[in-house]
Amino acid sequence: MTFPDLFERFATDILPMSISDATHLKFQSLARYVSARCGDAPFTGSGHDQMVFIARGSTKLVAQASHGREQIVAFNFEGDLVSVPARAAHAYSLIALVDCELIYFPADRFFQLAQEEAVIVATMLDRALQALSRCREKTITLGRKTAQERLSSFLIAMGDRIGVACDKGVALDLPMSRRDIGDSLGLTIETISRQLTELRSEGLIETPGRSQILLLNRVELNARAGHMQVAA
């Protein structure tokens, strides 16, 4: 895919139809295109906060804790706009889960430019609040849930974001490994594995391949996740 195509994908998702060609072009001149292979941490942002648009692929936002422990702060998929901070109490890096096409923008100039049109800022605010909402849910999961509840929550959330309905339920093709799931849920790969086995043996899921998971029983999974009853 060529650069113009990639930028067009960004424009379609983030910039409203109504904006002027001039603004459109200014965003284009701010963009830095990066192709990342699976496992790459393509670009650090050279000390500045970045906004990254995921034109193709999926990524993890990883924070480095001491003693080599890693915590995955968020998974992101095609069409997501991720804020990657340069300086915080922990070091963050954006890593490709599969081959990716990414568009990097320096955050400060991006926001400055966005302010030319209230509707762009509004879109970004909307995205930011969505990210905040997901992060809060993750907080609850990590703070107050058992391993099985965490994994159930994760599976449901992934079902909502990248699941495909099929005759037996919802099919998931996860781009992340068991280790990634563990690093996201604050658990080890062994615990993930054991809990998957548990859910499988109770008939709530099937795992036809390494990365495929079939959610057979959403209602029961929701209960296992400790979620609220969804009203009709």
Added chain:
Amino acid sequence: MTFPDLFERFATDILPMSISDATHLKFQSLARYVSARCGDAPFTGSGHDQMVFIARGSTKLVAQASHGREQIVAFNFEGDLVSVPARAAHAYSLIALVDCELIYFPADRFFQLAQEEAVIVATMLDRALQALSRCREKTITLGRKTAQERLSSFLIAMGDRIGVACDKGVALDLPMSRRDIGDSLGLTIETISRQLTELRSEGLIETPGRSQILLLNRVELNARAGHMQVAA
């Protein structure tokens, strides 16, 4: 304090000088003033997402997990603008830690109105990204840290937000109980207590009263928290 005074505090913090009187008035007509006593969950928002401005006092945003477990998602202080969702995988409620003066706005109409001026949306985006950043740090804390690291992180974060410098270090007057700290860090009150004792016995903190904590050694606390080394 009267309603106009409270709203003025909101306007000073959130609305830029430059906005028109008309917009100013529209915000004012959207506002719902609530006085909350310590421990109150003053207003649920009657099923709609709310934006809440904390004109005076401090609050906790609590999520209800199953089996009566609570997770505090965020603490907020005077001048903060909090987004309180009505419907999510978990039920949220905003609870006063001390006597508070709060201003509630229906989120949808608030955002709609904000769009009249790009700079207002920009302010809110900035606040939202700040909240996201704090929530991410919390995620790391809950996912990958021991009890002592969590408490150290908490103390440092509180020092930054509401600490007062004094001759021996940074003085904290915490509006929240041990239970609240535990519910925020995903720990029990007993564990909080034990870890405070540990830090006290190592000379890193002093606890002159129930709610007062003195941070004596920021550098060592930072190390205990598993934070990055702060470069000069």
Added chain:
DNA sequence: CGTCACCTTGACGAGTCTCAAGTTGTGTGG
């Protein structure tokens, strides 16, 4: 100065991590 909620301390057990040894997809080269 008494009362009470809040906090501290101790003993024990549950859940998850660590370490170690298999097992099984998946991709590659013949």
Added chain:
DNA sequence: CCACACAACTTGAGACTCGTCAAGGTGACG
């Protein structure tokens, strides 16, 4: 297309942190 090789995953046993339950302390209020 099949066999091989390897990484990823699964399973098991023991250790360790933190939760639970229970019994005191103690500061802050009337």
